[in-house]
Amino acid sequence: MKLLADENMPYVQELFGDWAEIVTCAGRNMTPEQLRDVDVLLVRSITQVNEDLLAEASRLRFVGTATIGCDHIDTDLLARRGIGFASAPGCNKVAVGDYVLAALLKVGEHKNWQLKDKTLAVVGVGNTGSEVAQRARALGMTVLLCDPFKGEHDPTAFVELAHALTADIVSFHVPLTHEGPHPTWHLLDQSIIDGLNGAQVLINACRGDVWDNAALLQRQQGTDPLTLVMDVWEHEPALLAPLVPHTLLATPHIAGYSLEGKARGTFALYRALCELNGRQVSLTPEQLLPLPPIGAVHLHSELEQALIARLVQLVYNIEHDDAAFRLALGQPGFFDRLRKYYPQRRELGSLQLINAASTAHGLGFKI
Ligand SMILES: NC(=O)c1ccc[n+]([C@@H]2O[C@H](COP(=O)([O-])OP(=O)(O)OC[C@H]3O[C@@H](n4cnc5c(N)ncnc54)[C@H](O)[C@@H]3O)[C@@H](O)[C@H]2O)c1
Numbered sequence: 001m002k003l004l005a006d007e008n009m010p011y012v013q014e015l016f017g018d019w020a021e022i023v024t025c026a027g028r029n030m031t032p033e034q035l036r037d038v039d040v041l042l043v044r045s046i047t048q049v050n051e052d053l054l055a056e057a058s059r060l061r062f063v064g065t066a067t068i069g070c071d072h073i074d075t076d077l078l079a080r081r082g083i084g085f086a087s088a089p090g091c092n093k094v095a096v097g098d099y100v101l102a103a104l105l106k107v108g109e110h111k112n113w114q115l116k117d118k119t120l121a122v123v124g125v126g127n128t129g130s131e132v133a134q135r136a137r138a139l140g141m142t143v144l145l146c147d148p149f150k151g152e153h154d155p156t157a158f159v160e161l162a163h164a165l166t167a168d169i170v171s172f173h174v175p176l177t178h179e180g181p182h183p184t185w186h187l188l189d190q191s192i193i194d195g196l197n198g199a200q201v202l203i204n205a206c207r208g209d210v211w212d213n214a215a216l217l218q219r220q221q222g223t224d225p226l227t228l229v230m231d232v233w234e235h236e237p238a239l240l241a242p243l244v245p246h247t248l249l250a251t252p253h254i255a256g257y258s259l260e261g262k263a264r265g266t267f268a269l270y271r272a273l274c275e276l277n278g279r280q281v282s283l284t285p286e287q288l289l290p291l292p293p294i295g296a297v298h299l300h301s302e303l304e305q306a307l308i309a310r311l312v313q314l315v316y317n318i319e320h321d322d323a324a325f326r327l328a329l330g331q332p333g334f335f336d337r338l339r340k341y342y343p344q345r346r347e348l349g350s351l352q353l354i355n356a357a358s359t360a361h362g363l364g365f366k367i
């Protein structure tokens with residue numbers, strides 16, 4: 001079995017090394033020729049799996065993406081050609097929850113806000129949105145949930161988008177869709193952007209195209225700019241650079257980049273391929289991971305916002321990611337390079353807080 005994998009997918013050797021001939025390459029540069037004699041293709045979100053890429057892939061029988069989002073995969077094409085497919089739903093949801101928690105704490109510091117007095121709206125309440133909602137509740141925030149698909153079954157638990165957009169902070173966690181009853185492409189469009197007030201904070205850790213970046217830039221260049229946290233950008237990696245100085249936090253699509261999240265992503269594909277090949281699943285994602293640098297911390301005081309911020313920074317410092325992004329901005333290939341050489345980041349759950357209240361668990365720590 002010949003397997004072609006994105007070079008930035010960890011643990012491929014450990015999981016497939018003893019049953020596949022493995023070839024790796026840069027995900028953005030995969031070519032139809034490379035797929036000629038390949039049986040299994042493993043990609044991340046930057047490879048467009050479409051007619052063009054698969055033009056010569058006559059042996060291909062399985063495609064896996066080690067990501068949550070699948071907007072880069074032509075799944076109809078795979079179905080038509082009888083090629084098996086798997087993604088990794090939820091694999092990095094915890095990392096996205098950690099990222100948004102770190103961002104919220106930075107927003108609190110920047111605006112001198114007590115987050116417990118503020119309202120957060122989560123737009124898209126699936127795997128990642130639910131992680132964010134859980135952390136915001138643990139901070140004591142009021143949380144509004146907006147998800148028209150889920151709202152159909154449980155209208156009292158969800159609000160309309162217009163209501164969500166009145167929150168102090170609005171965090172987006174939708175898939176990128178162009179069709180259907182609630183498409184998300186430019187969900188945040190010019191008219192919505194114009195209707196927001198300058199005290200509001202927006203967070204995008206889902207897909208860049210969900211926000212109209214050019215319209216946002218226009219708003220930011222006016223007299224009443226918004227506070228923006230942007231992990232994802234329209235037209236990555238060729239993002240709208242002039243928007244960056246108008247953000248509070250800017251990062252290169254790494255919200256989901258915990259080591260645990262990446263391991264779960266590759267592992268989901270390993271499990272799917274084992275099933276397809278009638279092989280026994282002989283490992284767990286946890287077995288792939290090294291020990292975290294800090295295992296436990298004893299607490300001797302209440303978990304209030306400033307202490308939570310210090311504890312989060314022990315595990316994940318979002319400001320380092322932001323600083324690296326601003327420093328590299330404009331250099332050729334900077335976006336992909338930051339992602340390729342992203343430092344090992346652990347999830348908050350790798351740190352045990354001893355003597356902590358149960359809210360620590362809601363924040364994502366181990367107790
Ligand atoms: N920045 C990152 O590193 C990163 C990491 C993981 C996922 N993502 C992106 O985030 C997206 C969401 O991930 P997830 O795991 O939560 O997916 P999910 O499928 O579990 O949840 C998405 C939710 O969005 C809802 N939704 C769909 N259209 C909507 C609309 N118009 N308005 C409101 N809600 C809507 C769906 O009903 C669903 O509940 C992924 O598709 C992926 O593109 C980004």
Ligand SMILES: O=C(O)[C@H](O)[C@H](O)COP(=O)(O)O
Nearest residue numbers: 044045046067068069256257
């Ligand atoms: O959809 C996802 O899972 C995330 O966006 C993922 O973290 C993106 O990472 P990439 O596949 O681009 O390395």
